[in-house]
Amino acid sequence: MLLDIQYIGEHLLPGFLGKGFIVLALVAAFISFILYLVGNKNDNSKLIIAGRIGYLVHFIAIILAGAVLFYMLFQGYWEYDYVWKHTASYLPTKFIISAFWAGQEGSFLLWVFLQALLGLILLYTAKKWESYVMPVLAFGQFMLTTMVWGANFLGLVLGKSPFELMRNDPANAGVEFFKNSNYLSQIMDGNGINPLLENIWMVTHPPLLFLGYAASIIPFAFAIAALWKGDYKTWLKPAFPWVIVSLSTLGGGILLGGAWAYESLTFGGFWAWDPVENASLIPWLVMLAGMHMMILNKKRNHSYGLSFIFIVLGFVLVIYASYLTRSGVLGETSAHAFGNNGLAAQMVVIMILTLIVSLALYFKNFKQFPKMVSDDILSREFWMFVGSIILILSAFQIFITTSIPVINTLFGTEMAPPLERVAFYNKWQLPFAIMIVLTMGVSLLLHYGKNDVKEFLKRLIFPLGASIILSIGEIYLFQIHDIGMLLFLFSINFAITSALDYLLRNKFDSLNFSNSISHLGFGIMFLGVLVAFSTSEVISTNTSRYDLGGKEMNRENQLLIRNEVKELGSYFVKYTDLRREKNHLFYTLEFMSKDAEGNLQKEFDLHPSINVNARMGNVYDPDTYHAFTKDVFTYISYADIEADMDGEEFKTIFEQEVGQGDSLSIASQMVVIDSIFIRKKTEEEVVSVDNVEIIATFHVMDDFNHSSHGEISYIVKDGLLSRKDFNLEETNLIFTFASLSSEPQKIGLRVDEKRFEYIVVKTTIFPYISVMWIGVLIMFIGLGISFYRNLRINLK
Structure with a gap:
């Protein structure tokens, strides 16, 4: 048995500590959950304080586990499976750092840490909501931490540990290599990370994306707490800043992923509708709809149910996104999904458990929700509601198509994903995009409550006229002719001019001006996307005489x-x-x-x-x-x-002894040695070993009987050797008098071919x-202002 072998050179303490800290984090999170739950039920402040302590212990344990993993990565302890698979000694520091989240176990640990960090902030800011939201968060931490536990519990293996020795991995069971007690001396280096991840964007993109994943649990916790408490309105105020944080971080992570694809991949685009990209976009769209419903709930006393549904669904879809990317189900449809490592069933259980608890609380409170009241068509509420529903429909279309592999697995169907993925999604999503930006524009021309028709039409004149003029100019400038793109262009211009009109009318001092800035940025971003990717031009066309392959x-x-x-x-x-x-x-x-x-x-x-x-x-x-x-x-x-990679400028293609009159075939050229003789300046010149010049002349003929004459020399002067080569430029061949021969009228001839240095490029x-990135910046400025304003209101 492997357990009976005394292994040499292994560093067992870091693995022991890492696993110990994970167990401590699990226990502390579960105890914190129980203490908060019981303390809330019995209104016992001492138990709530104990719950805080339990959560702090959990947080510290997670930090220590992460520190141990970093230590193992930087030390290059190849005996650990995760370290060997995802790093190597040649990697620079920035990529050893990114190796932390390069694999499933490390990325889960990163997610646990970021969620624990946000939970710590929530603990000190939730105030009267603490005893309601922290049990939800603590239980969420407990469930998520099981994903990096890697222990056998009641016959089930829960999670996969980043602190597991390579020889203990089930995949290596029975491998002869690990029966050698000194196996570690034969492992010279780690496997290294995927070369696609050797990129600076991968140092920033995954942490921000996982921060977005982590942040999504806090609005969810407030929604569950509100249903638990039976308070349908006051939760909106403390939850809203967290919705902004979740949207900003998840959206930022998605955008950085797009930037990585644009800067580092060769498909020449920002968004390829890859299933893994879609998996993160779906919850973002749903939470965006949820945020708009929360704004409506603040303004009116009905439709609370949709806010709960969208916020809860956003979090559930984050778990589903993790399932899609980690279960292996997307292995054949996505360029950068993780492979299957047995965690799929565990993620499904977490997702189903979350849905059951959420639905149970929702339907328990359903009859107590204020009844929904219809809004006037000329009100901001109506158009915000319409916009939210369009966002959900957009997310639903992406969800269904992205989930085709899951549907096939569940129902035994054989549906095929779209062959032309980009064209397929663009065709479906373009109408949604047009409707979304149009509703954005219309809503900014209306105020809450009923609006006067004449006043609305009066406000409509400037954005409508300006968008028509802008569209005509842009059509001429960018030569856009597709009818769908023309409608999209007009809609974008309408949204942009409506936002500008709103800001000018309200002189930037309205309570809602941050929202209009975000909408302005959103419109400008769409304008940049439309212009950049619908009018892009490939300027590299082969003009050489060589065929590049089709x-x-x-x-x-x-x-x-x-x-x-x-x-x-x-x-x-x-x-x-x-x-x-x-x-x-x-x-x-x-x-x-x-x-x-x-x-x-x-x-x-x-x-x-x-x-x-x-x-x-x-x-x-x-x-x-x-x-x-x-x-x-x-x-x-x-x-x-x-x-x-070799870097050699010349390659020897011929080297042997040749004699006068020989005919040679070298690189499709016919070479005939015409003469070999000793050159004398005068008849009286004395030739010696230390002073001699030997000449070889030849002529070269190509396939078209074009002839070139050449001469090479072997020169010894005062005992010093030099040579005179012949360069046949049209063939890149260089003829060299390489050596003397012991036979008369023979020499050593070497022919080198100068390497044909070339590349094929696409430009x-x-x-x-740049307009797209300006729009992104403006959008995030608007979100930042909104976050700051809502945070100040909460802190009062």
Whole structure:
């Protein structure tokens, strides 16, 4: 048995401590939950204080567990399965840090930590709601922590521990390698992370996304607490800032994921409707609808049920998103889903348990909800309600299509995901997007309650007229002709001008001006997306005499030979340099334009690269030139990677002794040795071993009988050797008099071929994509102002 083997060199203490801290965190979270629950029921302040202490112990234990994992990663303890799988000694510090969340176990631990941190903030800010929301949060922490427990409980394996030794992993049971007590001495390095994750965006994107996941439990906790307490309105005030935090962090994580895809992947876009991306977008859309319903609930005394449904559903869908990405069900439909490691059933149990408790409390209180009252069609409430329902319908369409693999698994169906995924989703989501921005615009022209028709029509004049004028100008400027995109463009302009009109009418001092700033940013972001990705232009078309491999490849790619200038759209591009850094190849492309006199002048350099990884697959990293009016996006679509990594400029293709009159076939060329002789300047010149010049002449013929004559020399002067080579430029062949021969009229001939240095690139222009990021910034400024204002109200 493996337990009987005395293993050499293993570092067992960190693993023991890590597992111990996880168990302590589990126990403390469950005790905190019980103490809060009983303390609330009996109105016992001492038990509530004890519940706080239990939660603090849980938080400290999670911090210590995370610290132990970081220590193991940085020390390179390869005996631990998680450490070996996700890091290596060659990785820089930033990627060892990101290795913490590169795998399932570490990402769950990150989620637990971030949720515990937010829970700590909630503990000190919830005030009178503490005894109601903290039991929900503590139980949520308990359930989430079981995902990194990795213990056998009542015959069930709960979670997977990041502190498990490689030899104890069930996948390695019976492996002969681990029967060697000194196996660790044979493990020279770790496996390393996926080369796709060796990117600075992966240091920031997952933590922010998981912060959004973690934040979603707090509005959920307030919703459950309100149903538990039977208080349908006062929960809105303390919960609302947390909804903003959840939307901002989850939305920020999604946007950083899009930025990572745009900057680091080669599909040339920001959003590819990948199922993993969709999985995070769905709860964001639902929570956004929930936030708008909460705003309505503040203004009117009905429709509370929808706020509860959307907020609870948003959290449940976060768990579902985790299930989709971690269960393995998306393995064949997503480029970056985790593989299945047996945690799927556990996540399903957590999701079902959350739904059962939520539905039970909801229907218990359903009859006590104030009855829903119809709103006047000319009221902001009506259009906010309509907008929220459209958001839900949009999320539902994405949910159904993304869940096709789950539906097939549950019902034994054989539905296929859409083949043209981007086109499919764009077709379905475009009408929703048009309706959403139109309702945004209309709602900003109305106030709460009934509005006068004439006053509304009067307010409509400026945004309607301005959006028509803007749309006409943009159609002419960007050459947009698709009817759907034209309607979307007009709708966006209407939303933007309505937001500006609202801000100007209210002189930026309305209580709701932060909302209009967010809507303004949202509209500008959509405008940037529409212009950048519907009017993008591929400027790399093959103009060389070489076939790159099919019509599409030739249509969208250009062959660049080193130091030769090629025309790409309005640019002239030259491949100037190749730099090697460990397993990376960096190619320098100089982009130039012509001045008024027709002379080429440098505009900028780009450095697309290749991360060479024979085991996991090479990763082609694009590089982008950013300007306000456009992005120039370029990546290497083909390179001779082996030769580029080797770095040799010349390759010997022929080396042997040849004699006068010999005919040779070298690199499709016919070479005939014409003469071999000793050159004398005069008849009286004395030839010696220390002073001699031996000449070989030859002629070279190609397939078209074009002949070139060459001469190579072997020169010894005063005992010093030198050679004179012959460069046949049109073939990149270099002939060298390599050595003397012991046989008369023979020499050693070497022929080197200068390597043909080239790359194939694809370059795309994305016009005005900076507008999208300006819109994102404005949107988050609006959310920040709203958060600050609501926080101040809560702290009063």
